[in-house]
Amino acid sequence: MPTMRARLLVVLAVLFGSTAVAGVPPATAAPPSGSLWFDDPAVTVRDGRFTDVHGREIVLRGYNVSGETKLAENKGLPFASTADARKSATALRALGGGNTVRFLLSWAYAEPERGRVDTGYLTAATEQMKAFLDAGLRVYPDFHQDLYSRHLFDADSWYTGDGAPKWAVDAGNYPDESCGICLFWGQNITQNEAVKRATYDFWHNAHGVQDAFLATAEKTMAHLRRHLSADQFKGVAGFDPYNEPHAGVYDSGQTSRAWEKDVLWPFYEKFRARMDTAGWRDKPAFVEPNLFWNANLGFQKQEGGLLDAGTLGPRYVFNTHFYDQKAISGVFMWGKAADGQYAGDFRTVRDRAAAARTAAVVSEFGHPLAGSVSDKAPTVLKAMYQALDSRVKGADWWSDPAASGPVLSGSQWQWDIYNGRHREPMNGNPGKVLTEGDAWNDEDLSAVRLDDAGRPVLRQDARLLDRLYPSATAGTTVGFTYEDRSRDGATALTWNPVPASLPQVRRLVGSGQYGLLLWRSNGGPAPTELHLPASFPAASTTVVSDLGTVHAPPAYSAADPVGVAEEPGGTGSRRLLLTAPDSGVLHYALVTNGATAPSADLLEAARSELSAWAARKVSRRTG
Template sequence: MKSPAAWRTWAVGAVVLAVAAALLVAVGPEGAGAGRAGTARGHRWITDRQGRALVLRGLSTAGDAKQTADGMPWIEEKDVAREHRALGTNFVRFLLQWRKVEPAPGTYDRTYLKRVAERVRWYGERGYHVLLDMHQDLYGPGTGGNGAPRWATETDGHTSAPTDPWELGYAEPGTVRAFDRFWGTVEGGGRDLRKHYVGALREVAGHFADDDTVIGYDLMNEPWGGSVQGPAFESGPLARLYQDGIDAIRTVDRDHWLFVEPSAIGSNWGFATGLPRLDDPRGDGDEARIAYAPHLYPLPMDLGGGYTGDTKGRVDASLRAWREQTEKTARRLGAPVVIGEFGLDVGLPGAMEYVEKVQRMADEMGAGFAYWSNDPGSWAPWDAEMKPTVLLPVLDRPYPRAVAGDPVSYRWDEAEKTLTVSWRGVAGVRGGTEVYLPERHFPEGGRTEGGGRQEWNPKSRTLTLSSGPGAHSVRITPRG
């Protein structure tokens, strides 16, 4: 028999899921609206130090860092080399933990940050761009989750029991109270935990401000409002934390990008977010470097379903709604888009069709992505014995890593073995357009139509195209 607290947890969770499911059914092709045709005309891009637009493709590293005592992921340098060689990725979302950055109030563990920096160097030596992600789930160890230090976990005697699925743990009384204490939305005094969190963000940014491999900082993974939800949370406590974090980071790092996420409940499934536009002390417009990094987990799949049968239609509706809401929010924020997470068990029916569909959608949107995750197992490109899964060849696809100007469109047609890339060259951008051509599709390199002078590097599988201002378009097919 359930205790009263257990019944309340179950009831809250059931209501959340039931309302979400009802909304998802209501959002069909008519309600979702048509997505923007082609790719990113008028779209903002994350750029490198040469001014080139970056198309970010990679994995999150790594889920096991949530639980390890030292906060480090499972990888060694050889694993980074394997990932780069097998997938041609140029991006990694590297998990950090507040519990490790600030193990005691006001005390920062610089040894931890140095160990993170060592792993960032492994990626940097292979041309990666690293996003440092301040990660949490279910708040912290004191509530059955990870992220926050125990000293920053205030539950006022409320407890949190394990749940199935794990996401229902967000409705546990102890977890709700810990978040309420963090956000300062519950009556009574106490420490300003948000100030500590912002201080930890500033410490991380200060450590990596001069590191060119680091592309930016994800300010909080999947924020949750506790007892305050929806627009009231996103436009209130969450926006205030983000603005405080942005302002603090800019005192030590003027250049790196700052990535913000909406509340995961709802927005992951394609519902609207109330996250408002945020100010970057760097300036407005093109001077601002704030990126939008929502996650993508359509509700039927978030509940463990595959991409098949009746579920497929509901997932497609969710994807259309998610794209519409994401593009709408990105315009409001004036921000480029990176899908901070998407993924699923590769053994589910239709899983690879779904992954390919999301990749095509990202191409059409001009969005980067970090697949979840590189942890060996059923969600990854390799299994527990480090043997490739069916996911690896699906992720290993051609794409332009960096574009010397403003991308207009890029599209991979696997049936025709053709990659097309179009862009408008911009004066002042240095370097060429770099295109990754995997060996599985381009064993002898690529043959091009258009694109001007070119250079092929068979070791990195990179074709570099030289161009100047004006319109450019190239069609790349396998050589030989």
């Protein structure tokens, strides 16, 4: 009977698109190549942090894949082919240093006609998603939208959108779009009446459009659940229900905070229920507040942050974006970003997630790489990554490392291998084919492109993007910092030099890159992991830790406290593994590529300095 029932459920699903097959196990497949005994990509939220099955703290770092989904040229898919998806995934792992992607999906292409889900689109999207999962990357899908829908815009419009299908726009009979005097596409959100009214109608379920979206989301999640293998599905970290939500129009007397409480949060509860029905009960929803809740321009900022939602974890993750609109404006911030520029902004994210007792992710951050303000990009991005790593600016870190707080997860916008090679007829206009940049509203933010030989190459400094970071910490992170020595033109940016009070550590690091992690162990057998950038080949890497001090660390062995291994996925990316079998003990590990064949005396002197420093700066503060 169980076998017959399972077969019947599958038949019903094929005939009627039912999501009642959530209990049917997906196909089986091997885990990503290079996986070790402790590699299990499943994550959950515990005590306000992402954790894995071993109780290790997990940091999700990577990129959005990709803005191509907004375009028509590949029919709402991130890639023209699965082969391109594999090429992109390998490069993202090996060149970009990521372990996670936010994977964009299109409602317009998933449901081109009301009530009809395009299984061909879902199948193609699933195959492209598999390329990233098989490369050892975690994935969280996102039904993306900007300015509600491209179908609000005319063939000769200055702007375009993405998200809702044409039938949803036709149902509303919206006015001709016009932004008036707009210098940036985002001004359409609050100035374009067509965008505002359509957005309002979605949140109030006019014409049943929200119900249709939720039904399509459920069918999409059920499709993924059925067509990913068990190991692949483990790598799906959760789902982002809606990109950059905004009311469109507030009701009379309604505040932004009240809108979040009375309109946005009930939508998330409905989406959460759809996740459960589709077989995603153990995965969190990555929910975003009003997109203007943390704007750094005072006249844009609106009260929010899901303040009235109560405890979010473990069913929800606090998910937000951050762009420096002052820097992007070219008017409100002269000059470039500096050490600690965004420490306060990201501290707000950490504090809000902590108050909601859940994990946080900054699922979009970035800066234009072309145009009048692109000269700010090297410093803006360095400052953003610095703020993800620690809530303390570099100049203060060595004085109070325990104030760092948790390392934040984040996904840079964006990773589009087709950057500069698009063929996008804007709003369907064959006379306005866009090829440059991201081919969407004059944006150009992709960290990658293809060279003339078709190989992915970085458009930003590899020292900035491929970073040392703790991807899994066996215990509780006390503090972390990374000095990437990235460049602004010919200038090396050093915002966190080793202090003169640690002369041997300073001598060991020299002008090289370095990272320093402090953590309290949890007693588990699984090791702490740090992603090793390509600039840290084993032969040039030095580790100074209370667990062991070694230049050119050996291949990982459970018997050795310090070792190196490939990351899962077979892309050639590597990780440092640190094994501390005790519990509740403070450990530290300095990792640098600045030393060439350091002497045993120098290594021991550096270790002695760090041990005394950790006892003085950390044990006393947290003991």
